[in-house]
Amino acid sequence: MQATPTVLAIDLSARAVDLTLVNKDGEVVDTVARHVQSSDTGQQEPQDWWRAVRTGCKDLLRRNALRKDDIRAVGITGDDVGLVGVDSDGKALNTSHLESHPEITPYAEKLCSLLGQRNFINLVGGKAFSGCAASLALYMQEEHQRQWHDCAALMIPRDFLTFRLTEQLSTDPSTAASTRLYSCRQGGWSKQVLERLNIPERWLAKPSPGHRLAGRVSPTAARETGLSPGTPVATGAIRIACLAVAAAAHKPGDTVLELGNNGHLFSVLADWHKANGQHMEASCHTLAKTQGMLLRGPGDDHGLNWYTNNIAASDVQQWRRAGRRPLDMIAELAAEVPPGSNGLHFIAPLEQQCGALHGLNYQHQQQHIMRALLEHVGLQIRQSMEHLGTINGPEVQALNIIGPGVDCQLWCQIVADACDIPVHVIHRQHPAAVGCALLAATAIGLYKSPADLHKKSLPKQLVQTLKPRSAAVSAYNQHFATHQHLQESLLQASSQP
Numbered sequence: 001m002q003a004t005p006t007v008l009a010i011d012l013s014a015r016a017v018d019l020t021l022v023n024k025d026g027e028v029v030d031t032v033a034r035h036v037q038s039s040d041t042g043q044q045e046p047q048d049w050w051r052a053v054r055t056g057c058k059d060l061l062r063r064n065a066l067r068k069d070d071i072r073a074v075g076i077t078g079d080d081v082g083l084v085g086v087d088s089d090g091k092a093l094n095t096s097h098l099e100s101h102p103e104i105t106p107y108a109e110k111l112c113s114l115l116g117q118r119n120f121i122n123l124v125g126g127k128a129f130s131g132c133a134a135s136l137a138l139y140m141q142e143e144h145q146r147q148w149h150d151c152a153a154l155m156i157p158r159d160f161l162t163f164r165l166t167e168q169l170s171t172d173p174s175t176a177a178s179t180r181l182y183s184c185r186q187g188g189w190s191k192q193v194l195e196r197l198n199i200p201e202r203w204l205a206k207p208s209p210g211h212r213l214a215g216r217v218s219p220t221a222a223r224e225t226g227l228s229p230g231t232p233v234a235t236g237a238i239r240i241a242c243l244a245v246a247a248a249a250h251k252p253g254d255t256v257l258e259l260g261n262n263g264h265l266f267s268v269l270a271d272w273h274k275a276n277g278q279h280m281e282a283s284c285h286t287l288a289k290t291q292g293m294l295l296r297g298p299g300d301d302h303g304l305n306w307y308t309n310n311i312a313a314s315d316v317q318q319w320r321r322a323g324r325r326p327l328d329m330i331a332e333l334a335a336e337v338p339p340g341s342n343g344l345h346f347i348a349p350l351e352q353q354c355g356a357l358h359g360l361n362y363q364h365q366q367q368h369i370m371r372a373l374l375e376h377v378g379l380q381i382r383q384s385m386e387h388l389g390t391i392n393g394p395e396v397q398a399l400n401i402i403g404p405g406v407d408c409q410l411w412c413q414i415v416a417d418a419c420d421i422p423v424h425v426i427h428r429q430h431p432a433a434v435g436c437a438l439l440a441a442t443a444i445g446l447y448k449s450p451a452d453l454h455k456k457s458l459p460k461q462l463v464q465t466l467k468p469r470s471a472a473v474s475a476y477n478q479h480f481a482t483h484q485h486l487q488e489s490l491l492q493a494s495s496q497p
Helices: 046-063 102-115 117-124 133-143 145-150 157-166 173-178 191-196 219-225 239-246 302-311 313-321 326-334 366-388 409-419 431-443 450-456 470-495
Strands: 005-012 016-023 028-035 073-078 084-086 153-155 213-216 232-234 255-258 265-269 280-284 291-295 345-347 356-358 399-402 423-426 463-466
Touching (some): 005 157, 016 431, 046 219, 073 157, 117 191, 133 145, 157 232, 173 291, 232 431, 239 255, 239 265, 239 431, 280 366, 302 326, 302 366, 313 326, 366 470, 399 409, 409 463
Parallel strands (some): 073 232
Antiparallel strands (some): 213 232, 265 291, 280 291, 423 463
């Protein structure tokens, strides 16, 4: 008999709003997705997210024959980009970018120049980027002055949904850290950054751990969603923090990689550490009394998406007609090629810089390119792991891998071989939603504490361990040095006028 669902998890991304029912054991019961329309510039209307939540909640209740009281709690997660301003009546004032966008890049650069890049990184733990709330606040001030004048509160998109459900401002440390307005070291909003951007601190929620209550479903939200008024709503966290929860990464040294999608790498730390390396940033876990280090995108699937959408589009159509997933076919063909792709290197483009396929010759075939795409990710993760090794934190004994890429065993094995470290492959459905639901379950007492949560929430049958293979490790040691040199050369060439 199926366990009774207890928690509704809402996951907001640039593509859709996913609503997932999760029982108290962390098992997915049902899920629905609501597509959200974007403008030509990639902006979305916050009201469209809320409309998706309203219809999705009613759909889940109806098709699972649930009473509204069967939903014991709600948790909300999402990406760590975007900004929503609301007026004194709680109405959203602006459309929002849910992905980094070139239109905002000049404002990220200006933000760093206003405070000095080194000083800015020391204050908030990382560089400004075009999707962060601080850059978008500067953009809003200069390009939409009327909206800024009417503003009474600022929040990132996932916190806007919490606000609509509870009519309360809330956020957690992992979300606050992503805004570039928060000092992880001090554990509060950066007064220097807020003053420079003319943002009153009262516009921002006071962060609390993701396993605490943010509020309860208001009578108005209950009528619109079909949920019971007074249903507890957890503070929740951004997606990478929820993935860490789903991967049982809670103690210092635990490190989790999202393989595919955004591809972030997150390591749990007990204390604040200054970030070293271009893509590292000091961050926070959503759990109480924990810090973190975040590296953006080493495990992303952008290269694979470029290949399947632009280079092998006709092949992909044939594979899908045959009932095969593109990633499965790529892995099957790439497995025919030995580690190192016969000297072929894929270097992904970074921001405005060019990428490259280096070493290409007439002996290379389609499967060499496929393997080079997978190996690029493995080598990027190795570089990120080496950056983590430069901080004075606990040694990483194993890497937890979660996300859509875990279904490709070859890709996971390449990561283990390239990094020369055991990897624990965690096979969870909708892992970010599960992590968010587990936080909500803790908030209402279904788990006694985060420690109890992690002890009970990851059954052994969901974990597959892959160990590095010595021959492949040796091949990647040689391949990695060349890969790094090519990346540095391409970076220097792109930076020259």
